[in-house]
Amino acid sequence: MxxxxxxxxxxxxxxxxxxxxxxxxxxxxxxxxxxxxxxxxxxxxxxxxxxxxxxxxxxxxxVRDISPTLRPIDQGADVVVSPVDGTIADLGFASQDRIILAKNNTYSIAELLCNQTTGEFNGGFYLNIYLSPKNYHRIHMPFGARAIKHKYVPGKVFPVNNLGVSTIKDLFVKNKRTCTIFETQAGFKFALVKVGALGVGKIVSNYQEGEWLPKGAEIGRFEFGSTVILLFQKGMFIPEETLQPNMEIKMGQRIGKFKG
Known part of the structure; x- marks a missing residue:
């Protein structure tokens, strides 16, 4: 009941x-x-x-802005940073073309990324970051890269908090979202998915396919409630050992590095 x-x-x-x-x-x-x-x-x-x-x-x-001095970007050459402020909802390595985003609920990589990918992300590391109402809601580049594929998917606006995630099956592929695949200068690929939620009037993306974007550049924002999912190409990314579920992170904070 x-x-x-x-x-x-x-x-x-x-x-x-x-x-x-x-x-x-x-x-x-x-x-x-x-x-x-x-x-x-x-x-x-x-x-x-x-x-x-x-x-x-x-x-x-x-959708307020904040002073860049409050979110210093780790400038290490191979360092990947968090694109947003938020709380890590889940993390791990993809297996059999699926990732676990919350409450043992698995998702197909192809479906999550709007069928824009082959098997290059299978076995790759993923990070699910929930942005609560208190967070800064602008999104920045985790690493310098070119946007090679980008797609907007209309959908529902179920809340992405614990109530929504625990109640709605396959929530992250039912909600409206944008899916972008980026490629670094070294040829490493990663995907960034912006998932809309209750109250989101828009998911703004400040870039186009083919555009090169430096690390730390503002690439979009949410208008109320949101989640960002990062997924890295298999074998190309080494996550920080300190990352764990329920951990709060800040935009610009180091979350790992690409293999040199």
């Missing part, structure tokens, strides 16, 4: 009409009055934000 009630709640709040109402409400000037309560409710780090009066709406606050 509890599981059924959870499904009813998740499906109800994820309906297009509800999402549209949320988007309009959070974009209005009147929503500015919600910024201070939002900061208190989600314990947003106030040292990293401007004064609330500088933001036009709650959505404007949510």
């Amino acid at each position: 509890v599981k059924l009630l959870k499904k009813i709640v998740v499906h109800s709040i994820s309906r297009r009409s509800v999402v549209k109402i949320l988007d309009v409400a959070c974009s209005s000037k009147m929503s500015r009055v919600l910024i201070k309560p939002y900061i208190r409710l989600y314990k947003v780090n106030q040292q990293e934000i401007q004064h609330p009066k500088y933001y036009r709406s709650l959505k404007d606050f949510f």
